[in-house]
Amino acid sequence: MEMHDLCAIAARETHCVLATAIKVEGHAYRKQGVSMLLTEDGEMYGSISPGCLESDLQARVSHVLDTKQMEFAEYDMRPEDDLSWGETIGCGGLVVVLLEPVCDDLRFILQKMHESFQSGTWVALTRTFQDDYTRVEYDWKRIEPAEKRHQPVLRPALVPPHDRLANDNLTSLQVDVQHSSGNLKHEHTESTQPSLDAELPRLTLVPEIPTSDAFSTNPWDLPQQLTSLYTPKPRLIIIGAGNDVIPVATLSQSAGFRVVVADWRESLCSLERFPGTELVLGFPAEIMPLLNVNNGDYLIMMSHNFPRERELLEMLVDCEYAYLGIMGSKTRTARLLDGLPPLKHVHSPVGLSIGADGPEQIAISIAAELIACKHKVSALSSGVVEKGSVAHANDGHRSGSR
Structure with a gap:
């Protein structure tokens, strides 16, 4: 389930939480940037894992909705000798999930994103963490269709990461952030721009500015700014x-x-x-x-x-x-x-x-x-098909049956 569907569902669900994997390291079921919706009455739309994390995320929904504050939830499944997750974990990676109550301003943004998707428009959603990751500012912007810039459909020009998104369609909001307690680990990774061939949604990472207490408020070395770029459904x-x-x-x-x-x-x-x-x-x-x-x-x-x-x-x-x-x-x-x-x-x-x-x-x-x-996957793209491999179609006529 993609963001297009989640935006439509959020419009009809009065009490729900948007969960987004904002950092993924190691092997994981879904890629960084993927989201899902969880409702107060236990409904789940979409997924972040094959079922390993969703029950714990669902257990946090009531608190997030009651406080109307966001939470970070860490799931570190990398240590081979860590049996705390039991036999249900099959990923073995680190996943940091941001839970956001869908109310007021965020609901407005998701509604506008849905309208943009319906009109075939790209959307960039930016979260900028401030005050040592205790406050977040949302920006969203409609992006001109790639064909108007004569670029391939899946290769839009990303918004410059150090610049604020600004145009007539921009909305800037501020929401308090609450961190969940737990045994936190510090893993430093360099902030990188996503590959142009990466599966959408993508996260544009902006290096954070170090602070004296960065590890107490940002133990996962999250970038200061995250930009997710979403395309309309083809x-x-x-x-x-x-x-x-x-x-x-x-x-x-x-x-x-x-x-x-x-x-x-x-x-x-x-x-x-x-x-x-x-x-x-x-x-x-x-x-x-x-x-x-x-x-x-x-x-x-x-x-x-x-x-x-x-x-x-x-x-x-x-x-x-x-x-x-x-x-x-x-x-x-x-x-x-x-x-x-x-x-x-x-x-x-x-x-x-x-x-x-x-x-x-x-x-x-x-x-x-x-x-x-x-996703531009083709076994024939290199001109060589190994024996026994599945042949994907290419331009022109293809021999063989389905």
Whole structure:
């Protein structure tokens, strides 16, 4: 579950806490910067661990909500001889979690972030710790889409770390911080900028200014400023609303895509069949202006109607997009593309080559390929595929079955 979903859930949950892994060292289930929501009545949305930490985090929720103060919680699972965590710990790393009551100002920020995500806008959320980590200031800012700066979709220009985020959409807030007690360990790590290829959300680390009592208020050597950069959900446009599209839409939503189903058949293109998706009804010439395809979009042709798909492909010639999957054999795809200028990012047959059989397994192969392309993972990127490895799709036509 990503921040887009958490922001939407926070809007309906009146008493909840945002938990964020602000420091991760060693092996851990999730990466630094990931968040989850915990409610007063015991509901959990998202995860930080495979289940090792969530019960303890949930036990802190009432106190955080009662005091309306933030807490740091440390989980140090690195010592091999430390049996205090029992047999449920399978990570062996250090995780420092920041728990924030979702009320007043933070709730307002999450609402604005949700609105930004809905409009397809990037968001930077900055926490600046002050007064020796006893107070925190929030900044948030909408970031211009990467395509307007002619940069790859997953490589936005990060906000300069030593500068305050400032524009018309900026909100600055102050909230008191409370530290949880416990046996604290001091581990020094250098503050670094995240790799441009790192999985989002990312944390931009700003070196802290040493103080005389830094170890009493900041035992984990946290940077003074943390900036998390979040992108909108990538949009997956599926052309076709047949029965085989249903599992593809369901799995793609679970994989973090904003799914749009487009078809000219009203009886098939319905919310009863595709709950939680956006529906666009019409023939290719009618839906293309509505879709406004851009370079962050993923498209899949699954209508099984040759003339309609050919018509739509002709209109995609001058469009920018991230992925174009075509359902069907290589022969059918070759006929569809015959006479057209070369199209970009074509994946055909659509889906990873996992030997899939039947709609559900084919949907899994498609969802897996979408995830691989989203994170730019490709076994063919180096031009070499080892024997027995799973082949990911690349540009152009791909041989082999799913």
